[in-house]
Amino acid sequence: MRNRFLASFCLTAFFVLLTICASVPADAQRSTNRSLNIGAWTSNGGLFGSNNMMFQIRAPYLSSLPPLASSMPYPVIISYLVADSACRTTKPDSLANRIRQWTSWNDTLAMMTSGLYQMVDWDPLRFAQYSRETELWFNASDSTMNWVDSSGTPMHVLAPLTSKFTTTLEPIETAVKRQVVKYYPTAAERGKVGAMLGALWILRVQIESIDSTLNVLSPDGYNRYAVTATVVDTLKGSYFPDYCSQVSSYMWPDLQATVDKSDSKRDAEIQTDPEPCNKIRFEYTPHLWASGRFGTETPGLTMVRDSAFLNASRDFRLLPGHEAIVFLSLRNHLVSDSYDYFNLDIDAGKSYGILRIASNMVIDPNKIWSSTGMMTYTAFTTMFNFLKQSIINH
Numbered sequence: 001m002r003n004r005f006l007a008s009f010c011l012t013a014f015f016v017l018l019t020i021c022a023s024v025p026a027d028a029q030r031s032t033n034r035s036l037n038i039g040a041w042t043s044n045g046g047l048f049g050s051n052n053m054m055f056q057i058r059a060p061y062l063s064s065l066p067p068l069a070s071s072m073p074y075p076v077i078i079s080y081l082v083a084d085s086a087c088r089t090t091k092p093d094s095l096a097n098r099i100r101q102w103t104s105w106n107d108t109l110a111m112m113t114s115g116l117y118q119m120v121d122w123d124p125l126r127f128a129q130y131s132r133e134t135e136l137w138f139n140a141s142d143s144t145m146n147w148v149d150s151s152g153t154p155m156h157v158l159a160p161l162t163s164k165f166t167t168t169l170e171p172i173e174t175a176v177k178r179q180v181v182k183y184y185p186t187a188a189e190r191g192k193v194g195a196m197l198g199a200l201w202i203l204r205v206q207i208e209s210i211d212s213t214l215n216v217l218s219p220d221g222y223n224r225y226a227v228t229a230t231v232v233d234t235l236k237g238s239y240f241p242d243y244c245s246q247v248s249s250y251m252w253p254d255l256q257a258t259v260d261k262s263d264s265k266r267d268a269e270i271q272t273d274p275e276p277c278n279k280i281r282f283e284y285t286p287h288l289w290a291s292g293r294f295g296t297e298t299p300g301l302t303m304v305r306d307s308a309f310l311n312a313s314r315d316f317r318l319l320p321g322h323e324a325i326v327f328l329s330l331r332n333h334l335v336s337d338s339y340d341y342f343n344l345d346i347d348a349g350k351s352y353g354i355l356r357i358a359s360n361m362v363i364d365p366n367k368i369w370s371s372t373g374m375m376t377y378t379a380f381t382t383m384f385n386f387l388k389q390s391i392i393n394h
Contacts, residue, residue, distance in 0.1 A: 034061055202328075351368055
């Protein structure tokens, strides 16, 4: 049944793809100069500027939806087409509610899980931007494009335009992930699969250097830390902005004086190495594990914190020379006329965000990946790839 459905859908989609992709350069959908409602974005705190500039990562906003590219693998193109169709034609939350009501594993859930995983794995940043665009162009009444603030009050975020989406991607994605995870029988299995589905990037990294700046998003006065690291192995998230050849994708607090300049002037001040170096920059905060001076440790919590990542005050911290598997997500979306901005953070909700590697052994104190709390990196990748293929090919 599933194979017949896929064959029929692929045949139909083939002619659509010829029209869409044959003449589309790899990044034609990334352009500049969208028209923002500055007042609305300023009032809801979503406008990027010198007041909230830290170590964000940026990417040109997606001007064409779905964000197809000729370099996409065929399953990723199909998945974007299906997701986009669902977001344009279904009623708000109707599909997500239907998924939540499923009581058994089925072919539709399997295909949705496979598609979502492959979309993220090919380019996590593009996927995150697309998910946000379905929210920004969503209006339940299908009249004008609205954004709902934290109080639930609708507000125009761009010039009043006809909305493109009748529902958003995020609740569908969340419903799929939660349904999939609950079909795994043990807590350890649910932890593994939940981390694999939930994190945007899963990377083995060697930490090179660390910078810090005041976290302007928090009233508590602690810093945000930016980690520059060499990517030793990519487990999930094939694309990330290279820290050498694409360094202008990474923001710096000391560029606050230039943030209001045109992007071309700002970019001219950043020295870009044309040769890629396979490095990335990501962030963390000292209360990542709800410990130390800026967190509240819960009595009886079963989480085991790796002491190698805690300082004397029990704040989370990394050091140059550390090697680890990191689970990364994008947070704190901000916008400008030309770009989307995110904090690329360690995500403590996915395998507690990080697994230390020592002498090529993965240290897993919470025994999510290993019943003994330790396993070789080869054994880890074997298990990871087995689960990945079960997700993609289930």
